[in-house]
Amino acid sequence: MYKAKVNVTLRPSILDPKGKAAHHALQNLGLNDVQQVRIGKFIELDVNADSKEAATKVVESACAQLLANEVMEDYEISFED
């Protein structure tokens, strides 16, 4: 069993209104050192596979077909050791 961690983020070229709103709120808290906020999604998957390569393939397919919308989102996959 492999535990995959997927980070889905809006592409850099895409405005992130949620991130902007959170950034505003942080400024109101006085945390003026925060320069930018981007909000994404974190997804964990438990994958049954014989090897890490096989598990990566499964997770990549899951990301490309469903978990991320590549029109506006990027994804990063990592595994818990």
Add this chain to the structure above:
Amino acid sequence: MATFGVIVFPGSNCDHDAYHAMKHIMNSKVKFLWHKDTDLSGIDFLIVPGGFSYGDYLRSGAIARFSPIMQEVVKFAEKGGPVLGICNGFQILLEAGLIPGAMMHNQDLRFVCKNVFIRCETTDSLFTNTLTKGQVFDIPVSHGEGNYHINESGLKSLQDQDQILFRYSDTDGNLTDESNFNGSIDHIAGITNDGRNVLGMMPHPERAMEKLLGSDDGKIIFDSILNSLSVA
């Protein structure tokens, strides 16, 4: 007489509005199609209605597009069958890849529920062929994720191929910043695919069918559709 099919997903909430609009206002044949159905025989025109299919989990429309019926909808559309996706229906058609682009949260993060004005941009489609270019319609919107996005080359292709059918405007048809309330790129309110048989639009024509309820401008769009189907 053409038969309309209205698809019902768990979480659809404009399915009955669409049914009522077609059956009682447009006097057409219409039937509901459950999302687990796979038989579209006898259906001439498909409506993918608004709502919150699957609770908008993950992204609006992302789960619904894998419903059994959506595979048939894709086949129907690829064969040239006419499909209208309204609001969440538009989002589902985007996720299914029948129309290019994606929806983001409205620029001010608010769910907007009000009547807005949209301008007809082209009469070169079965959905708009009895309309007038530049004609302005008073149609309600009701969405939180209607901020249409597409990359630069995609937008250029939509413009060049005359695929933008409706833009948000003011009451006189001017494309003002205020009229583009959700932040959509190029004021886009409704677009068609390159085969011109699929229309996705965020505004709800099926909720603008009776003057008593505010506006009956939606009828004009359905009149165009019925006209196209009777000629076809």
